[in-house]
Amino acid sequence: MLTMTSLAAQNQFGMLIDASQRQPVAVTRRGRPVAVVLSYEDYQASMRTIPFQVAMLVSENYPLRGKEAGDSMRQHLAKMSNKAAEEGLTEADVTRMLHED
Structure with missing residues (x-):
């Protein structure tokens, strides 16, 4: 799973969305995971x-x-x-x- 800091996710939102189409992306804050961004298709499957x-x-x-x-x-x-x-x-x-x- 790809990991991005919350600052990088904010500054490179387009890249975050593109990467999430290929695999889930963990977003960290102060070194700890706080969120996961995934494609809509992956979200639907997980539901x-x-x-x-x-x-x-x-x-x-x-x-x-x-x-x-x-x-x-x-x-x-x-x-x-x-x-x-x-x-x-x-x-x-x-x-x-x-x-x-």
Whole structure:
């Protein structure tokens, strides 16, 4: 993966966008990774993965509290379960996918 500093990313934005079409680009600030820029196609593909969907689910429900949070999580998890079943995935398949590195 290519790495750029945040200053270089700001000053060479066109190059950052071009590079991200070939591979994800890590952006660092003070030597630590803070972001990844990737092509729209790579982003779309990553959105279809189970771990990404779970991360989005947690992110969407983070501000909720109490019963509202529980109800929302159950609703989302039921949708994900139905979609996994439609795609022929077993619970063991989903568990394995969640634990992949």
